[in-house]
Amino acid sequence: xxxxxxxxxxxxxxxxxxxxxxxxxxxxxxxxxxxxxxxxxxxxxxxxxxxxxxxxxxxxxxxxxxxxxxxxxxxxxxxxxxxxxxxxxxxxxxxxxxxxxxxxxxxxxxxxxxxxxxxxx
Amino acid sequence: xxxxxxxxxxxxxxxxxxxxxxxxxxxxxxxxxxxxxxxxxxxxxxxxxxxxxxxxxxxxxxxxxxxxxxxxxxxxxxxxxxxxxxxxxxxxxxxxxxxxxxxxxxxxxx
Numbered sequence: 178x179x180x181x182x183x184x185x186x187x188x189x190x191x192x193x194x195x196x197x198x199x200x201x202x203x204x205x206x207x208x209x210x211x212x213x214x215x216x217x218x219x220x221x222x223x224x225x226x227x228x229x230x231x232x233x234x235x236x237x238x239x240x241x242x243x244x245x246x247x248x249x250x251x252x253x254x255x256x257x258x259x260x261x262x263x264x265x266x267x268x269x270x271x272x273x274x275x276x277x278x279x280x281x282x283x284x285x286x287x288x289x290x291x292x293x294x295x296x297x298x
Numbered sequence: 299x300x301x302x303x304x305x306x307x308x309x310x311x312x313x314x315x316x317x318x319x320x321x322x323x324x325x326x327x328x329x330x331x332x333x334x335x336x337x338x339x340x341x342x343x344x345x346x347x348x349x350x351x352x353x354x355x356x357x358x359x360x361x362x363x364x365x366x367x368x369x370x371x372x373x374x375x376x377x378x379x380x381x382x383x384x385x386x387x388x389x390x391x392x393x394x395x396x397x398x399x400x401x402x403x404x405x406x407x408x
Contacts, residue, residue: 221402222387236395281391284334284349
């Protein structure tokens with residue numbers, strides 16, 4: 178069965194960096210686009226970033242552009258999110274999600290359980 | 299601020315029906331055939347309920363239905379059950395390789 182398992186969350190000081198991982202299993206990882214979505218405490222879901230199945234295309238929400246970098250290693254079935262220059266407002270549970278459909282016409286059909294990132298001094 | 303607007307909360311008694319709206323613009327909901335809806339329980343992974351505006355995801359009961367009119371998508375849950383109590387989010391492609399979620403609606407089953 179499809180499984181997505183996030184890891185790498187934790188407490189980090191403002192301005193520092195953190196790298197999240199999302200290990201995929203149960204499907205051909207290299208055949209799907211992948212996204213990160215986050216949920217700040219008491220807030221709703223916020224789309225963060227995506228990457229094509231082959232890594233050639235990626236984009237970011239304005240709130241993280243220039244600070245976050247998405248990448249993937251299809252040989253390791255793993256998605257990454259490198260988060261630099263972290264701010265208090267980046268505090269959230271971060272979910273990875275599989276995207277099924279075309280380049281942009283589709284939906285998030287499987288999600289991980291999330292990993293909590295807390296940015297605090 | 300979310301790209302898409304949802305009511306913060308709705309409620310209904312068991313057996314009743316409720317409808318959750320999701321209002322965007324002609325650039326997203328109004329111009330997209332790919333609106334989706336997600337059910338989210340605290341501490342759990344969000345679950346895809348509806349995709350392509352009105353198609354039920356595998357295993358989702360037919361009590362859940364959805365539609366779109368103009369710039370507003372709607373999710374209707376009929377025959378409410380206690381287990382339907384959750385947060386519900388709409389989602390749409392909003393252009394330039396970005397996606398937007400609604401602010402979320404908390405469904406309370408009275």
